[in-house]
Amino acid sequence: MLESGASLGPVEVAYETYGTLNADRSNAIYVCHALTGDAHAAGHHGDPDRRGWWDNIIGPGRPVDTDRFFVICSNLLGGCQGTTGPSSEDPATGRPYGLGFPLYTVRDLVEVHRALLAHMGIEHLAGAIGGSLGGMQVLQWVIDHPDEISAALVICSSSRLSAQNIAFSAVAREAIMRDPDFQDGDYYGTGRAPDTGLSIARMMAHITYLSEESMREKFGRRLQHGDAPRFDFSVDFQVESYLQHQGESFLKRFDANTYLYMTRVMDYFDAFADPATVGASLEGTSTKFLVVSFDSDWRFDTDHSREIVRQLQSWRVPVTFREIESPWGHDSFLLEIPEYHRTVEAFLDRTADDLGI
Amino acid sequence: MSLRPDLDVVAAMVHRGRRVLDLGCGDGALLAHLIDERGCDGTGVEISDEGFHACVARGVPVVVADIDQGLDDVEDDAYDVVILSQTLQATHRPALVLQEMMRVGKVGIVSFPNFGHWRLRWSLAARGRMPASRSLPYHWYDTPNIHLCTIRDFETLLAHEDLRTLRRVLLDERGRPLDDYRRRRPNLLAAGAVYMVGRSIP
16 A cells, blocks of 8 residues: 555565675665665676676675675666566566556655565665755655664755755656657557656756766866867767766666656655644654755755754654765765765764664 | 763763753764763764764764754754763854854853863963963864953853853863862863853743
């Protein structure tokens, strides 16, 4: 049963784990992935060059230390990397759900995580961590179940999107839905898919994940071929080539309908919308928060994090917060930035000490 | 773990279970004490990386911010007690910081070194050098203390800001409460002071 009242099932969940669950089942950390992530957060499956998307932070001796913690990462509900989503088969029709997949919320994402934990016999988490949409799940999790998580790490996230954030999502969805190959979302098995729309959506989103400074540093106005501009409409600047590559490589791993659903999940998210419920839940919670933002992130700038901090503090929730200096924009949360990693590591070390693990 | 004597004086002014904000909380020792021993809800504000990491290591909630920029994110009356321990003299805008702390807290506790102490006066008068002492162990060129004041100066600022003294504890050079004899000439004989400050009743 979803928050909307619609029901969905059965739901299959793809997940990976790293490290060892201790005898008390007290050392688990849940990694919540962002918009386009998947369950493959760390390590590799035979090819050392294809490591998980958060491999730099998860592993033995890393900030999310798998010598100490048992780390779980699952593909989100509505995803396209193994967990039931719009591209999965609807048991009622025998065909992919497409847009027949019900709309769901961040709360629903969390409930699927919890069902997986119940299946694994884990009742309490040492920690939950996520960046961007991942951080939204961590926040919602604590609001809905204030005693299930000892340490909640919310990285460059938001408690509710701004009009500008929603605008970017809207344009991305328009690009997909106006693609002639979209076919009302029922493109599976037709030999056509809204690849043009999806790659444009990805290209535009990618611009918002970087900062102007990082783009200047990475590409400047450098040309792709030689020193002289071609003066035509082909891919001439390096930044164009980079975006094109991002857009095209995205098609191999992502489903357009999942992109629609996931962006919509973020649009509707409003963690503190109902102060009475939030207050009743958060007051007296044992969860400790770490909130981190990056100074060059303009997709979810520091004001989004400050708002989370302000709200949590107003309910007397212990919050540690800092803005990290980084030129890399929203993408910073995926990168190995020493002060950022040091902060995550220190916070989790303290959590482990408090829990005796 | 025992607290530094002057922090002990501050801690003694905070009642059990209070909501405490410590501005310039340093390594978080005072907050850890208030949280663990007195059941307070505590949050620190700190600008330095070392201070931040020391707080995280202690499990003390801490926010990195520059208190000279004001406390825009904090609502009026959000805290029972706001502490400014050995920090006032290192701020760029002491009056603003004082106003902000009294806006977000019902009660303020301020401790600072007394620049009117006779040793410091003597050092300047007799040796003609900028004074250094146990509580002010810096050279003039590397000191973070840019707005030093005397006890009398501080009381003038309180009056100017329409704040009143609820309690005052004078400190000796080791940060312990001053003996009776020296309490008679505080501005000359106290090495520091801790003030509990409230808003004036209109």
